[in-house]
Each structure stands twice: as structure tokens, then as C-alpha cells.
Amino acid sequence: MxxxxxxxxxxxxxxxxxxxxxxxxxxxxxxxxxxxxxxxxxxxxxxxxxxxxxxxxxxxxxxxxxxxxxxxxxxxxxxxxxxxxxxxxxxxxxxxxxxxxxxxxxxxxxxxxxxxxxxxxxxxxxxxxxxxxxxxxxxxxxxxxxxxxxxxxxxxxHTDDAKFIKTLGRHIPLAVFTGFMITGLVFLMEWYLYKWCVRLNFSRMKEKVRGWFNKGRMGRPRKDSNLPAQRPLVKIEVV
Known part of the structure; x- marks a missing residue:
């Protein structure tokens, strides 16, 4: 109707x-x-x-x-x-x-x-x-x-979600305390995750810089030269 x-x-x-x-x-x-x-x-x-x-x-x-x-x-x-x-x-x-x-x-x-x-x-x-x-x-x-x-x-x-919300309303101090605890744990986890990411990225960057440095020591051809890159001299000892 x-x-x-x-x-x-x-x-x-x-x-x-x-x-x-x-x-x-x-x-x-x-x-x-x-x-x-x-x-x-x-x-x-x-x-x-x-x-x-x-x-x-x-x-x-x-x-x-x-x-x-x-x-x-x-x-x-x-x-x-x-x-x-x-x-x-x-x-x-x-x-x-x-x-x-x-x-x-x-x-x-x-x-x-x-x-x-x-x-x-x-x-x-x-x-x-x-x-x-x-x-x-x-x-x-x-x-x-x-x-x-x-x-x-x-x-x-009312369904279960309404009962849960009303229960929180009847225990506001406990709900606020629990909320702060959960928020603190989340921030703590994010901090440790951030530190781990920084360390990981720093290690990778250090390896890249070391690779670039070693590669630079091998020598590079001049832009106006067709000669191959010079290899470092190897010292041979005669016994």
C-alpha cells in the first residue's frame, strides 16, 4: 500500500x-x-x-x-x-x-x-x-x-552494530582510552616501518654509490675519441 x-x-x-x-x-x-x-x-x-x-x-x-x-x-x-x-x-x-x-x-x-x-x-x-x-x-x-x-x-x-555503538556510548572513558591506545600502537608501528625503510634505502643507495665509484675508476673514453676505454695497468712481478 x-x-x-x-x-x-x-x-x-x-x-x-x-x-x-x-x-x-x-x-x-x-x-x-x-x-x-x-x-x-x-x-x-x-x-x-x-x-x-x-x-x-x-x-x-x-x-x-x-x-x-x-x-x-x-x-x-x-x-x-x-x-x-x-x-x-x-x-x-x-x-x-x-x-x-x-x-x-x-x-x-x-x-x-x-x-x-x-x-x-x-x-x-x-x-x-x-x-x-x-x-x-x-x-x-x-x-x-x-x-x-x-x-x-x-x-x-537495531542490529549488532547499533548495540555496539550504544555500548561505546555508555562507556565513553573506556572507549576514549582504548582509542588512544590503538592510535598509539598504529603510530609506533608506522615509526618502526619508517625506520626500516630508511635503513633499507640507505643500504641500497650506499651500494649504488660504491658501484658508481668503482665504475668510474675503470676509465671512460673521451667524447671525441673512438678508442676503447683504457683498462687499468696490471703490475706483473717477475720472480
Whole structure:
């Protein structure tokens, strides 16, 4: 159904849609298209409402902040044709790149990091009131009785690389120390390799110079002479 919607309403994007490597990228993209086209509120299945969302309907668009920075794409709202979400659609093709690591590829192509970058660009030069995007703070969506939403731990799409990156994030001092150790070992290996190459080249150069010197002692013919090169005299002792 999603592909048929894209093919009918946004055929210029169909090629990018089909080339997405991960299903979660299409799941991210279709929510942007639905909000830009129909408007409304999108909420992930692992999130829920604590109270009525009517106050959020008074703003033209909203997203929620996330930790440590930026915004998330699990809860969003918009009127149809909001300029921010139109900008999001227009940048999906440009940000569809393969960063080799699945987690980074997804986050930067369609995920929260992509949305955060586009929001930063959108707000850079100021927008009119009708085009503003409200960013919900933690107090708005979790943590107290007046919060609109209940945020559950998600990340069902995370693979092993994402788990590894998150583990590094929870052990930053150890990760930094390990990084410095690896960097130091690499530089040490490069230094020993450099010294070995210098010694090897020096030995070869010394042999070449010695060969040139010995060859020069054999004598060379003058440029204006057809005589062969003179050989050094050999001293013969008579007994």
C-alpha cells in the first residue's frame, strides 16, 4: 500500500524508495510523506498517550526532542503541506547514502539524525509563525502527570552494530582510552616501518654509490675519441 501511494502521488521518489536497503528506511520515509500529504499526528507503536492531544493541534507542526541532542521521529504532528515536512521530502533523495555501518546509514538517511539536520537548516534563517515547528521538551511528553505521552524503549530495528555503538556510548572513558591506545600502537608501528625503510634505502643507495665509484675508476673514453676505454695497468712481478 505504501509503495502504491508513493507511485501515485510522488512518482519522482519511487526509485529512491525501491533502492532503500533497510525496511526501517521506508518506514521512516512513509511517515514523512503521510504527514506532508494528509497532515495529522504520527506516534510509534511502542509509544502511547497519557491524555488528550488537543493542545498539540493548535500548532502547525511539532516534533519531540531527544537525548543527547536533536529531535526524534517517533512522535510528530503537522498540518497538510507544512513547509518543514515538504523540505524533509525534498531532501530524502539527497541524504540517501550508504555509510557502510547500518546504524549510521539509517540514522543519517531517514532517521532522527536526518530529521534533526533538516530542522536545523529549516530554522537557520527564521520562519513565519505559520511555518514554525514546536519542539516538545521532556516535560511535555514524559515524566509527570501532565505529560502528553508515554515513551517506551524502542529500537526494535537495531542490529549488532547499533548495540555496539550504544555500548561505546555508555562507556565513553573506556572507549576514549582504548582509542588512544590503538592510535598509539598504529603510530609506533608506522615509526618502526619508517625506520626500516630508511635503513633499507640507505643500504641500497650506499651500494649504488660504491658501484658508481668503482665504475668510474675503470676509465671512460673521451667524447671525441673512438678508442676503447683504457683498462687499468696490471703490475706483473717477475720472480
Amino acid at each position: 505504501s509503495r502504491e501511494f508513493i507511485a501515485k502521488q510522488y512518482p519522482w521518489f519511487l526509485n529512491t524508495w525501491d533502492k532503500y536497503k533497510f525496511p526501517i528506511e521506508r518506514a521512516d520515509a512513509i511517515r514523512y510523506f503521510a504527514l506532508a500529504h494528509f497532515g495529522g499526528i504520527y506516534i510509534d507503536l511502542d509509544d502511547g498517550c497519557r491524555r488528550r492531544l488537543d493542545p498539540l493541534l493548535t500548532v502547525p507542526a511539532f516534533v519531540r526532542s531527544t537525548s543527547p541532542s536533536g529531535v526524534s521521529n517517533d512522535i510528530m504532528g503537522s498540518v497538510p503541506g507544512h513547509p518543514f515536512f515538504i523540505k524533509v521530502l525534498n531532501n530524502l533523495k539527497r541524504y540517501n547514502r550508504n555509510w557502510l555501518v547500518p546504524y549510521i546509514t539509517i540514522m543519517f538517511s531517514t532517521g532522527p539524525l536526518f530529521l534533526s539536520v533538516i530542522l536545523e537548516q529549516y530554522n537557520r534563517y527564521g520562519v513565519p509563525d505559520t511555518g514554525k515547528v514546536r519542539v516538545l521538551l521532556p516535560a511535555d511528553y514524559k515524566g509527570n502527570d501532565d505529560s502528553f505521552l508515554k515513551i517506551a524503549p524502542g529500537s526494535s530495528w
